[in-house]
Amino acid sequence: MTTDAYLADCRARLAFDLLSNTWNAVLIWALREGPRRPGELRETIGGISPKVLTQTLRRLEFNGLVKRHAYAEVPPRVEYELTTLGRTLLTPIDTFGAWAFEHGDEVMAAQERHDG
Amino acid sequence: MTTDAYLADCRARLAFDLLSNTWNAVLIWALREGPRRPGELRETIGGISPKVLTQTLRRLEFNGLVKRHAYAEVPPRVEYELTTLGRTLLTPIDTFGAWAFEHGDEVMAAQERHDG
DNA sequence: CAGCATCCCGGCAGATACTG
DNA sequence: CAGTATCTGCCGGGATGCTG
Numbered sequence: 395m396t397t398d399a400y401l402a403d404c405r406a407r408l409a410f411d412l413l414s415n416t417w418n419a420v421l422i423w424a425l426r427e428g429p430r431r432p433g434e435l436r437e438t439i440g441g442i443s444p445k446v447l448t449q450t451l452r453r454l455e456f457n458g459l460v461k462r463h464a465y466a467e468v469p470p471r472v473e474y475e476l477t478t479l480g481r482t483l484l485t486p487i488d489t490f491g492a493w494a495f496e497h498g499d500e501v502m503a504a505q506e507r508h509d510g
Numbered sequence: 511m512t513t514d515a516y517l518a519d520c521r522a523r524l525a526f527d528l529l530s531n532t533w534n535a536v537l538i539w540a541l542r543e544g545p546r547r548p549g550e551l552r553e554t555i556g557g558i559s560p561k562v563l564t565q566t567l568r569r570l571e572f573n574g575l576v577k578r579h580a581y582a583e584v585p586p587r588v589e590y591e592l593t594t595l596g597r598t599l600l601t602p603i604d605t606f607g608a609w610a611f612e613h614g615d616e617v618m619a620a621q622e623r624h625d626g
Numbered sequence: 627c628a629g630c631a632t633c634c635c636g637g638c639a640g641a642t643a644c645t646g
Numbered sequence: 647c648a649g650t651a652t653c654t655g656c657c658g659g660g661a662t663g664c665t666g
Contacts (some may be wrong), residue, residue, distance in 0.1 A: 405614045406607035407536070412617065413606075414530045415638070420523070432648065446639060448649060458620025469647050470646080479616050482609065489605045490529075491522035493598065498521045500595050501528065504574025531658070548628065562659060564629060585627050586666080630665080645650075
């Protein structure tokens with residue numbers, strides 16, 4: 395354990411706030427192999443509306459995790475790419491993915507148990 | 511990277527949903543060393559209201575991450591404790607804590623940059 | 627002390643329609 | 647195709663007061 399405290403105003407909170415949205419982690423992961431266009435992202439992810447996609451990407455851009463590239467063409471072309479900082483989140487995200495892969499069943503079982 | 515895909519309906523979403531609340535990760539971390547009473551938790555964490563504390567603990571209990579022990583005493587005494595499943599989340603949480611410790615400044619710098 | 631009931635607020639997300 | 651504007655609903659979070 396590297397963090398000795400974890401309180402209300404702890405800096406560690408920052409990392410969770412970054413991924414506390416429905417799509418943030420999904421988009422970072424979808425961008426892991428390089429620049430992608432919004433259309434591509436919508437197709438590969440599925441279930442995300444164009445508005446929410448833009449909204450989420452801009453939020454990531456605001457936090458310095460994603461860089462936006464706009465090309466003056468017709469029809470317009472835009473690409474989003476992970477920044478160096480954004481790329482450093484891939485490993486932590488994968489840690490949680492691995493956890494879910496291993497323990498997801500237990501969580502769902504507990505949920506169903508408390509339903510009845 | 512252990513997860514090959516990360517889409518809208520991916521199981522990895524489960525892990526982020528678990529920690530997508532303001533206090534979930536904070537409470538798990540605060541319980542890492544053993545059972546704690548609500549009063550203790552409020553004191554060590556700070557900035558969380560009694561209602562939200564109970565609300566969050568019950569949510570964790572629902573997901574099988576925390577166990578609640580109630581003792582029939584006067585005044586009433588209650589303790590919350592991490593389950594085996596809940597304890598498996600400590601390492602992933604610490605991964606993010608370490609990330610925030612290392613990259614928190616960069617995120618805050620990016621935020622302030624996009625403000626002006 | 628632990629916890630519930632109530633009311634309120636803000637942000638995320640979804641659906642839809644429209645602009646360049 | 648990319649993005650915006652608007653409206654809507656929902657849930658988490660906070661404040662307050664009351665009960666056992």
